[in-house]
Every structure is written in structure tokens, then in C-alpha cells.
Amino acid sequence: MTSPIPAQGTVPEPTAPAPAFDAARTRAAFDALTPEVMRRRGSLKWSMYSGDVIGAWVAEMDLGTAPSVTDVIQRAVTDGSYGYMAPETAWAARAEAARFQAEEFGWQVSVDDVSLLPDVLSALGAVIAHHTRAGSPVIVPTPAYMPFLSIPALYGRECVQVPALSRAGGTGAPRWELDLDGIDAAMAAGGGLLVLCNPWNPVGRVLSAAELDAVAELSARHHVPVFADEIHSSLILDAQATHIPYASRPAADPDLTFTATAASKGWNIPGLKCAQLIASGGARRAWDANARCRYLANETAALGAQAAVAALRDGREWNACVREYVHANAVLVAQALDGVDGVELTVPSGTYLAWLDCSGLPLPDGVSPAEFFRREPGVAMNDGAAFGSGYEACCRLNLATGRGIEELTVQRLVDAVSRLRG
Ligand SMILES: Cc1ncc(COP(=O)(O)O)c(C=O)c1O
Known part of the structure; x- marks a missing residue:
């Protein structure tokens, strides 16, 4: 009996050509994202906290996935193809x-x-x-x-x-x-x-x-x-x-x-x-x-x-487009937080996650920065305490979102700090 597995070193050809990638349309779709759209989609990131809270915590992107991935899933749906792995x-x-x-x-x-x-x-x-x-x-x-x-x-x-x-x-x-x-x-x-x-x-x-x-x-x-x-x-x-x-x-x-x-x-x-x-x-x-x-x-x-x-x-063109887009979000956040007393941002070289050291903020006793920013301006980040001992004054911000949401996020952070300082 011959093995159904292709010879080592070869990869089966796609059964259909990959859909064309349109970078401008992709970026425009990212730009059009709003908190309301994200809440309707109902991902974990946006459904964990109720009310007007921006989901900027768990490592999911708000940016969907590559057209090539969508295409393969749509084909499986059309074909009713949910069987065991060939x-x-x-x-x-x-x-x-x-x-x-x-x-x-x-x-x-x-x-x-x-x-x-x-x-x-x-x-x-x-x-x-x-x-x-x-x-x-x-x-x-x-x-x-x-x-x-x-x-x-x-x-x-x-x-x-x-x-x-x-x-x-x-x-x-x-x-x-x-x-x-x-x-x-x-x-x-x-x-x-x-x-x-x-x-x-x-x-x-x-x-x-x-x-x-x-x-x-x-x-x-x-x-x-x-x-x-x-x-x-x-x-x-x-x-x-x-x-x-x-x-x-x-x-x-x-x-x-x-x-x-x-x-x-x-x-x-x-x-x-x-x-x-x-x-x-x-x-x-x-x-x-x-x-x-x-x-x-x-x-x-x-x-x-x-x-x-x-x-x-x-899907590599889509991935490259996402990286460029998220990098621009990182730059935007870095510029907005530059000079905000008490918050030190580590701009990521990789990942879509930024690390904020908020040890200079005059927070009330027992209130972590993540709790403060979630309750006060409505930005849900990850609490630094979860990342190991000694990081209680830090939080992790997810940058993989649309530009409008990122602008709103950082504006909320900056305004909350200025209110805190009175
Ligand atoms: C560094 C790292 N490893 C592993 C995971 C989880 O990966 P998986 O869902 O494949 O277990 C994550 C998810 O955010 C991650 O950031």
C-alpha cells in the first residue's frame, strides 16, 4: 500500500489560488473599528468587563485574520468539512x-x-x-x-x-x-x-x-x-x-x-x-x-x-501589514505617554504588547494601576502582579487594535493620570 503522505520535502499545492491581498483596504478596515463593533463581536477581550470599558488585555488582536485564513475556513464551512485530520x-x-x-x-x-x-x-x-x-x-x-x-x-x-x-x-x-x-x-x-x-x-x-x-x-x-x-x-x-x-x-x-x-x-x-x-x-x-x-x-x-x-x-502580506500597523500604534502610545509623569512605557520590538511601569503614580493604597485604569477611565489592561513577584506597579497594554480605539485608549490613560494628579 502506498502512503497518502506526499514525499518528504514537498508541500501539497493549494487547491485554490490564495485571495489577492489589498493592504489599503485592510488598513481602512482596521481604522474603522470602534468599541461598539468589537463588543458586538463578543471576543473574550471585549466581553470580560461590562460597560464602557476598552478591552486592552488578553493577547487577542482586534484585527481579524488574513484573507487566506478566512478563505480556507469558509471553504470548510461550504463543504461541511469538519472531519478528522487527513x-x-x-x-x-x-x-x-x-x-x-x-x-x-x-x-x-x-x-x-x-x-x-x-x-x-x-x-x-x-x-x-x-x-x-x-x-x-x-x-x-x-x-x-x-x-x-x-x-x-x-x-x-x-x-x-x-x-x-x-x-x-x-x-x-x-x-x-x-x-x-x-x-x-x-x-x-x-x-x-x-x-x-x-x-x-x-x-x-x-x-x-x-x-x-x-x-x-x-x-x-x-x-x-x-x-x-x-x-x-x-x-x-x-x-x-x-x-x-x-x-x-x-x-x-x-x-x-x-x-x-x-x-x-x-x-x-x-x-x-x-x-x-x-x-x-x-x-x-x-x-x-x-x-x-x-x-x-x-x-x-x-x-x-x-x-x-x-x-x-x-498570509504573510497580511501579517506584514499588521506588524506595520501595530508598530504605528506603539509609536502613537509612546508619543502620547512621553512626559506623562509616573508612567514609564516599554515600547515593544516584538509582540503586540506594551509594558507600563506605573510606580510613579500616586494611587490610593491597595489599588493597582490595572484596577485604577479599568475602573477610572475604562481601559482594561493586565495587572502586573500576574506576571511575577515585584511587578504589582505595572500593567500590560494590548496594542493590536484599530487606530481610533488606540487613540481613545491613550487619551483615556493620559486624562486619568492628569485627574489623579489633580
Ligand atoms: C508567550 C506565550 N506563550 C504561549 C501562549 C499561549 O499559546 P497557546 O494558546 O498556543 O497555548 C501565549 C498567549 O498569549 C503567549 O503569549
Whole structure:
């Protein structure tokens, strides 16, 4: 019997040509977004808080998705095609993920080294459960994407927070840096896994080759695996920044490296459940040898895999348009907050998330900045306390919205600060 899977190295051709992309129309549609439109759509971001509250928290975009993704979903709806994943679809998603890494970041990945799974967090859970020393703590540089701090406990593991080194702005050096000595100490003390988020949610930093190499050196010296979460790699905003996959660095030991990524952030399709785990060498062998890890491929959505192909292969112009648009939002917010006493903004180089340090605001006792801005002017951001110990005076602002909504958001923030100062 011949295998239905196309020969290795080939990707099935699209069954229909990708719809033409119109950047001007796309931008005009973004510009036309209003809070009322977003509330009608009913996403989590806009439905969590009632009343006249702008949803600027959870990492969803208000910007829809690429026409190529919409097209593939519409075709599935028309055909009533909601079945199990065909082998060709799984192969295509894995192959497109490999091709995307090579074309965008110069990282040559074998299709055999790409596995599908529902989401990045299930990859993290599987790595903790099956590919770390039993009972070993998980090392998480902070501020950190919130679930990194809570997931280790689900596996009976301690989470060791390593706070970033933060510098005053204006020196030309990055505002937030990994504390490599702190990571070294946590590994020396028995840490069993390092979670490396690059680009870094919530501070939006794109890590340098030197930092990645330093992490690789620590990983090799202490024999501690690295979980490289690169879900935001398709969201580089700053033209000067380049995403470098951790695993592409020669110093990163393939036996100790698991990379997780997805089209879900860059194309705004997290609900479609198709992420990718990339591993080679001993890490790949260990993943494939574990039945629970392998089984995650069966839990991946077929429609998500089709959407991932449509995004990674045919949706790059849309993604580039979004990045340019969100970058302009970041500039707008930075200009508006420049000179606002008590609020220090970290403008992201990657991700669509901005980090606000509000420790200079004279807030009432016991009121966090996120609570103040949600209650007072009606802007719902994420509370800094959720990102690790010591960030209670911070909050995270989601920039992936229409220009009109961004202008309204920042106006509300500025006015609220001026009222606060009386
Ligand atoms: C850094 C990071 N990792 C993982 C996730 C969650 O990804 P998934 O839905 O694929 O588990 C997010 C979502 O915001 C994220 O920002």
C-alpha cells in the first residue's frame, strides 16, 4: 500500500489560488473599528468587563485574520468539512512550519522535526511532565506570561522566578534583560527546565544572539533543557530587530532544546488549536518515544492545521501589514505617554504588547494601576502582579487594535493620570 503522505520535502499545492491581498483596504478596515463593533463581536477581550470599558488585555488582536485564513475556513464551512485530520493536512502544516522558519529566520528545520499539537501550553506541560528530571523546579525569567508561573504546579513542580534586570530608559541599552547570573544560580540549585520566551511577553524584547548564546552555554554546562517559546516570532515590529530562533544558535544543544511556536499570535487564530513543537537530536527522539507526547498530534484541530498552512504560506502580506500597523500604534502610545509623569512605557520590538511601569503614580493604597485604569477611565489592561513577584506597579497594554480605539485608549490613560494628579 502506498502512503497518502506526499514525499518528504514537498508541500501539497493549494487547491485554490490564495485571495489577492489589498493592504489599503485592510488598513481602512482596521481604522474603522470602534468599541461598539468589537463588543458586538463578543471576543473574550471585549466581553470580560461590562460597560464602557476598552478591552486592552488578553493577547487577542482586534484585527481579524488574513484573507487566506478566512478563505480556507469558509471553504470548510461550504463543504461541511469538519472531519478528522487527513495525513496530507498534517504533513502540509508541518512542512509549512519548517519552510516558514527557513524563509523568515534562516533556520533550516527538517519536517521530521516538527510535530503538531493543539497549543504551546500543552507543549510546555508535556515537556515538564516527560522531559525534565522528576520533581525538578521550573525556572521562569520574569516578568513572565502568566501561565508559565502557574503551570509548573499542575505537575507538582516549584516555579523559580528569576526577575529581569531592568535599567532606566534612555541609555541605549535594552530596558529589560535576562538575569543570566540569576538563571545560572537557579540551574546550579537544581532547576530542571528553563522557560525562554522570545520575543518576550510582556516586555516585547527580541533577544540578541549574545543572550541566546549565553543561555545555551548555561543549559549545556548544567545540562538543563530549554523550552523556547517563540509564539510571538511572527510579530517583530521594529525594523531594526531580528528574531533569532534559540535552536538555530550553534551553541544550543539539540538534545536539550524544545521549541514551541504557532501561527496563532501572528495571524490571530489561537482558538483554532494547531501549534508546532520543533525538536531534533535527543529531544526529538525522547518526544517521539513518549506515547503521551506523540498523542498530542491527535488532539490538534484539522481546521487549525489548514489555517496554519493558509497563514504561513499565503498570509504573510497580511501579517506584514499588521506588524506595520501595530508598530504605528506603539509609536502613537509612546508619543502620547512621553512626559506623562509616573508612567514609564516599554515600547515593544516584538509582540503586540506594551509594558507600563506605573510606580510613579500616586494611587490610593491597595489599588493597582490595572484596577485604577479599568475602573477610572475604562481601559482594561493586565495587572502586573500576574506576571511575577515585584511587578504589582505595572500593567500590560494590548496594542493590536484599530487606530481610533488606540487613540481613545491613550487619551483615556493620559486624562486619568492628569485627574489623579489633580
Ligand atoms: C508567550 C506565550 N506563550 C504561549 C501562549 C499561549 O499559546 P497557546 O494558546 O498556543 O497555548 C501565549 C498567549 O498569549 C503567549 O503569549
